[in-house]
Amino acid sequence: MTLLIEARHLTRILPATVPVTLVQDVTMSVGEREFIAITGPSGSGKSSLLYLLGLLDRPTSGSLNIAGQDTSAMDDDALARLRLEMLGFVFQFHFLLPEFSLLENVKLPMRKAGRLSSAEMRERAAALLEELGLAGHLDKRPDQLSGGQRQRVAVARSLANDPHVVLADEPTGSLDSKSSEQVFQILRDLVHKRRKTVIAVTHDMDIAARVDRRIHLVDGRVVSDERVAQPVV
Amino acid sequence: MRLVLELALTHIAGRGRQTLVAILGVALGVGFSIAMAALMQGTEKDFIAQLVDTMPHVQISDERRTARRQPAEDLFAATQFEGLRPKEDRRGILNPAAATAALRSWVPGSMAQSLRTQGVIRYAGRDVGVSVIGIEPEIEVRVSSVAGDFVEGSFDALRAGGNNIIVGDALARRIGASTGTTIQVVAPTGQSRGFRIVGQFHTGNNARDEGETYVLLKSAQILSERPNAINDIRLRLADPEAAPRVARQAEAELGYKAVPWQEANESLLEALVVRNVVMYTVVGAILLVAGFGIFNIISTITHEKARDIAILKSLGFTQGNMRRLFLVEGLALGAAGSLVGWLIGFLLCFALSQVEFKLSGAAIGRELTRLPLFWSPWHYVIASAFALIASAVAGYLPARQAARLNPVDIIRGAT
Numbered sequence: 166m167t168l169l170i171e172a173r174h175l176t177r178i179l180p181a182t183v184p185v186t187l188v189q190d191v192t193m194s195v196g197e198r199e200f201i202a203i204t205g206p207s208g209s210g211k212s213s214l215l216y217l218l219g220l221l222d223r224p225t226s227g228s229l230n231i232a233g234q235d236t237s238a239m240d241d242d243a244l245a246r247l248r249l250e251m252l253g254f255v256f257q258f259h260f261l262l263p264e265f266s267l268l269e270n271v272k273l274p275m276r277k278a279g280r281l282s283s284a285e286m287r288e289r290a291a292a293l294l295e296e297l298g299l300a301g302h303l304d305k306r307p308d309q310l311s312g313g314q315r316q317r318v319a320v321a322r323s324l325a326n327d328p329h330v331v332l333a334d335e336p337t338g339s340l341d342s343k344s345s346e347q348v349f350q351i352l353r354d355l356v357h358k359r360r361k362t363v364i365a366v367t368h369d370m371d372i373a374a375r376v377d378r379r380i381h382l383v384d385g386r387v388v389s390d391e392r393v394a395q396p397v398v
Numbered sequence: 399m400r401l402v403l404e405l406a407l408t409h410i411a412g413r414g415r416q417t418l419v420a421i422l423g424v425a426l427g428v429g430f431s432i433a434m435a436a437l438m439q440g441t442e443k444d445f446i447a448q449l450v451d452t453m454p455h456v457q458i459s460d461e462r463r464t465a466r467r468q469p470a471e472d473l474f475a476a477t478q479f480e481g482l483r484p485k486e487d488r489r490g491i492l493n494p495a496a497a498t499a500a501l502r503s504w505v506p507g508s509m510a511q512s513l514r515t516q517g518v519i520r521y522a523g524r525d526v527g528v529s530v531i532g533i534e535p536e537i538e539v540r541v542s543s544v545a546g547d548f549v550e551g552s553f554d555a556l557r558a559g560g561n562n563i564i565v566g567d568a569l570a571r572r573i574g575a576s577t578g579t580t581i582q583v584v585a586p587t588g589q590s591r592g593f594r595i596v597g598q599f600h601t602g603n604n605a606r607d608e609g610e611t612y613v614l615l616k617s618a619q620i621l622s623e624r625p626n627a628i629n630d631i632r633l634r635l636a637d638p639e640a641a642p643r644v645a646r647q648a649e650a651e652l653g654y655k656a657v658p659w660q661e662a663n664e665s666l667l668e669a670l671v672v673r674n675v676v677m678y679t680v681v682g683a684i685l686l687v688a689g690f691g692i693f694n695i696i697s698t699i700t701h702e703k704a705r706d707i708a709i710l711k712s713l714g715f716t717q718g719n720m721r722r723l724f725l726v727e728g729l730a731l732g733a734a735g736s737l738v739g740w741l742i743g744f745l746l747c748f749a750l751s752q753v754e755f756k757l758s759g760a761a762i763g764r765e766l767t768r769l770p771l772f773w774s775p776w777h778y779v780i781a782s783a784f785a786l787i788a789s790a791v792a793g794y795l796p797a798r799q800a801a802r803l804n805p806v807d808i809i810r811g812a813t
């Protein structure tokens with residue numbers, strides 16, 4: 166099994182008059198087709214760890230390899246490139262660009278990557294949105310959708326460049342239980358049907374109970390990392 | 399780059415009200431700068447135009463810059479004379495026909511010769527000292543601004559008879575004469591003749607309206623007992639700015655003193671320099687204030703877009719992409735604002751040019767004045783250049799800061 170993410174002794178300290186330790190000495194590795202939940206009480210550093218793994222933030226010390234490449238020596242542009250090709254993000258709030266149609270939002274990462282022709286991008290974005298149940302809304306703006314629909318658009322956008330890993334930060338945090346369930350199903354399908362690795366930060370215990378691997382953080386440290394055999398659905 | 403451009407345009411188009419405010423902000427700054435510049439430069443040009451218009455561009459008189467060398471000085475190289483009685487010069491421009499013919503061959507413009515002498519007008523027991531100017535009506539029309547200032551009659555009326563005279567309206571009022579009245583003119587030579595008033599002019603310059611009279615050149619020559627003499631050649635040039643050069647050349651050729659209007663009005667023109675400094679300060683201040691307004695609006699928009707910067711960075715856009723995105727947005731707003739500003743500036747100028755004033759000197763009801771405006775493409779170019787620079791800086795500085803921000807900080811801030 167190939168290792169997608171290899172973190173060694175990751176530590177992130179916020180420099181301040183009284184330095185705050187967000188993540189402390191985290192060593193973990195993530196392979197293909199994993200469905201991981203990072204849990205822990207508020208302020209335990211779950212999101213901070215996710216940002217580090219997603220190359221949005223740099224560790225104060227420790228090393229991080231993504232798909233075998235050491236990221237500590239990379240400059241911001243190289244990290245941006247790696248993010249573009251390897252990783253997709255879903256945040257608690259959808260973070261779609263309000264001025265763009267759903268189709269345009271999903272196309273954005275593809276256009277940045279610039280690998281597909283305009284027609285191919287349109288086709289792929291439309292296909293992604295349709296698979297996520299948004300067939301009739303391609304040309305709508307984000308503010309014309311419900312919270313659950315927007316979050317599904319965000320998932321579609323995270324998949325735009327066919328990443329290996331989708332990182333989700335409280336993806337159901339601002340949704341009602343029905344929409345939460347839908348989004349959870351979608352994330353699980355990413356692992357089972359699209360063979361992605363999904364790492365989700367959540368404090369929703371119902372979701373945490375149904376993933377394949379649970380990493381529990383307290384005060385920035387990993388206190389447990391357990392794999393759970395889930396019944397095949 | 400095309401992607402960045404498209405992103406920028408969609409950003410701008412997507413927020414109608416804010417975009418409108420930004421464009422209007424830029425446009426007002428640009429528009430007012432243009433209108434102010436046009437007004438300031440227009441009033442200056444108008445002032446100079448009036449100055450240039452009311453007087454000959456070059457005046458050649460029968461004087462010399464330095465006293466003429468005396469015959470004795472020509473004879474003996476190193477001799478000092480005491481109590482030498484200078485040889486009397488024959489007054490007037492010698493050989494006027496040759497002089498005017500020589501000038502006519504190269505001077506770009508028209509010219510008029512005249513004989514100016516002093517005289518006293520006597521009517522109803524009152525004596526008033528005036529300048530009596532002998533002219534040739536058909537030529538004078540081309541050179542003198544008085545031709546356009548007639549209240550009654552015209553220069554042409556002089557030709558009807560040798561004893562016709564034209565006076566200023568102030569003079570006529572002062573002595574109680576009107577058109578058709580016959581007045582006595584007494585010359586320094588003692589000659590006295592009766593002249594009939596055939597025209598009146600009003601230049602607005604009281605000294606001229608009260609102190610100038612026009613007669614035929616012949617009549618003036620008879621009055622001053624100087625047949626064929628003239629003592630004044632006035633040039634009106636196609637380009638008034640060429641006056642100093644023409645004057646220098648005329649002086650070199652004829653030997654007589656030739657004064658360009660710039661020299662005759664040196665003190666006034668010096669005062670204009672001060673005015674110019676004031677003008678450039680005012681227009682510059684307006685541009686600066688407009689620039690700050692533009693900076694303010696565009697940097698606010700950029701700050702509001704900090705969240706988008708975080709989103710785009712998390713998607714894999716680089717810092718450079720972000721900087722360019724907001725630079726383009728600033729420039730686009732600046733350019734759009736400039737275009738609208740041109741329109742506003744143009745309309746403002748048009749509106750200002752429609753304003754009419756009735757000045758106090760409107761006793762005769764014809765001094766209807768409009769605001770003088772000067773149209774120059776440079777006003778538009780400079781105002782937009784200022785606006786574009788201001789909006790580029792306004793887009794770039796906050797964007798550079800925001801692009802450097804860690805997206806995590808913005809995302810955390812949002813949640």
